[in-house]
Amino acid sequence: xxxxxxxxxxxxxxxxxxxxxxxxxxxxxxxxxxxxxxxxxxxxxxxxxxxxxxxxxxxxxxxxxxxxxxxxxxxxxxxxxxxxxxxxxxxxxxxxxxxxxxxxxxxxxxxxxxxxxxxxxxxxxxxxxxxxxxxxxxxxxxxxxxxxxxxxxxxxxxxxxxxxxxxxxxxxxxxxxxxxxxxxxxxxxxxxxxxxxxxxxxxxxxxxxxxxxxxxxxxxxxxxxxxxxxxxxxxxxxxxxxxxxxxxxxxxxxxxxxxxxxxxxxxxxxxxxxxxxxxxxxxxxxxxxxxxxxxxxxxxxxxxxxxxxxxxxxxxxxxxxxxxxxxxxxxxxxxxxxxxx
Numbered sequence: 384x385x386x387x388x389x390x391x392x393x394x395x396x397x398x399x400x401x402x403x404x405x406x407x408x409x410x411x412x413x414x415x416x417x418x419x420x421x422x423x424x425x426x427x428x429x430x431x432x433x434x435x436x437x438x439x440x441x442x443x444x445x446x447x448x449x450x451x452x453x454x455x456x457x458x459x460x461x462x463x464x465x466x467x468x469x470x471x472x473x474x475x476x477x478x479x480x481x482x483x484x485x486x487x488x489x490x491x492x493x494x495x496x497x498x499x500x501x502x503x504x505x506x507x508x509x510x511x512x513x514x515x516x517x518x519x520x521x522x523x524x525x526x527x528x529x530x531x532x533x534x535x536x537x538x539x540x541x542x543x544x545x546x547x548x549x550x551x552x553x554x555x556x557x558x559x560x561x562x563x564x565x566x567x568x569x570x571x572x573x574x575x576x577x578x579x580x581x582x583x584x585x586x587x588x589x590x591x592x593x594x595x596x597x598x599x600x601x602x603x604x605x606x607x608x609x610x611x612x613x614x615x616x617x618x619x620x621x622x623x624x625x626x627x628x629x630x631x632x633x634x635x636x637x638x639x640x641x642x643x644x645x646x647x648x649x650x651x652x653x654x655x656x657x658x659x660x661x662x663x664x665x666x667x668x669x670x671x672x673x674x675x676x677x678x679x680x681x682x683x684x685x686x687x688x689x690x691x692x693x694x695x696x697x698x699x700x701x702x703x704x705x706x707x708x709x710x711x712x713x714x715x716x717x718x719x720x721x722x723x724x
Contacts, residue, residue, distance in 0.1 A: 394418065394430025395717055398581040398613075400598050402437035402459045405589030407466040408702070409618070410434055412709030414467050414522040428717045432523035433577040434463050435604075437597040439535045439563075442549040444481075444491045448499050455508050455527055459594075461494035464512075467521035474519050509571060526577070528598045531568035535597060537561050548593050555626040561592050561643060563600050570601045578607040583716050586648065587618040588703060591636055592627050596643055605644035614716055617687075618708070619654035621694075621701050625671035634681035641685075649687050653711065655694035655703070663697055690715060 397417075399409055410432070417429040438455045440446065445456035465475040478494030494515075501511035512525055535548045540557035546564065578584065586608075589595050599605045608615060617640075619633050628636065633654060641647060654677050659667070667673065679689055692711045696704040 395428050395583055395713075396431040396433075396577075396581050397429050397583045397585065398433045398435060398577050399585045400435045400595070400604075400608075401587055401589040402440075402594035402598070403589045404462070405587060405594060405618075405620075405703070406434060406436065406459070407462040408705045409585065409588070409708065410463055410523065411466040412705035413712075414469075415706075416709065416713050417522040419469070419520075419522055428713050431577075431580075432467070433573075433581075434467070434523060434525045435528050435574050435577070435598055436460050436463055436525060437594055438527045438529060439533060439548050439593065439597045441534060441547050444495050446549070448491070448495055449532075452499050452503070453532070454499055454502050455530065455532070457495045457498040458492075460512055460525055460527060461492065461498060463525050464494070464515055464519050464521055467516070467523045467525070468519040469522060470520065478519065509573075524573070524577070526571050526573050528574060528601045528604065529568045529570050531565070533568050533597075533601075534564050535561060535593065536564045537592070552593060552626065557629065558592055558627060561596050561600070563597065567602050570604050574601075575603060575607050578604070578611055578613075581611060581613040583712070584608055584611060584613045584615045585618060585712070586616070586640075588620045590624060590627065591620070591631075591639060596640065599640065599644050599648075605646040605648060608648050609644075609646040614651065615649050616651045616653055616712070616716070617649045618703075619652055619677070620675050621655060621659070621703065622667055622672045623675055628675075629671065630673075632676040632678045632681065634678045634685060636675070637682065637685055637687060647686065651688050651690055652682055653690045653692075653694075653708070656691040657693040657695040659695065659701055660697060663699075663701060667701065 417432040418427040436459050440456040445458035449456045465478050468475045480493045482488040482491050502508040505511050537545050537551045537558045538560040540559050545551050545554050659674050694703050694708050696702045
């Protein structure tokens, strides 16, 4: 079993890879165990927390800003910033504020507009993300996977090619192959640097084809993770996604990642062992979703170990409990009980 090697006084260097609500949920839990900027203390198990975020979104406010201002889609990055913010009550709410009226403003969030304006002021989207993080006093660092204007392209089960994340999600067809357009895009330098320095690399949870794979298909990212001496963990989704992962088991998710990247990326998978309540399961079933089946034997044949806990939270919808998930990760892979701020 590979576990992180922690030098005394240095703490854990964590890299989280993903997008959508899954990544922001994970970061919101992990920030409680991350050192504040310019503050070194043995009280905090995590000395450095870096998020690598997908930039292929082409829908909603992000898609509009991407098309009109030729910037990377800011939505997922904005959500990660708010999740890592020390002041989610005020500044976080401000960044998440969405305009409900006004020509040109309706549908946009303040945070998306702030990132767009700052990227034009600085002339660099990555620098805009860094400065925005300083405004929000985030506990961690956030990097887009690439600064290239990249989009998704999927070969469907019937052989047809569908372009764009929104169209792929809405197609309702089984995806045979996902790729980036353009095919070869370079990662942000800090992405490879963070992976090389990491003790613990977390991938997911999140949409397999639109949150997880887009990061891993950026040139060099999957190979860097495969070559890393860090403990590498895949965090399982709770439910399948209609039109994307219908009928997929947890091992199927891992196989798809391995097939697309041609790399064996994971030492562990983390999954919930709490069953979804019958009422909620029926509601999801009407939409074509079901709990992801954990096939332990198949995972072991893939060379992956399994870690289970009750990570389920239900409030009308199925979500991970970010606090329990983060505590499990810290206790298991650091080997000591985390201390909350």
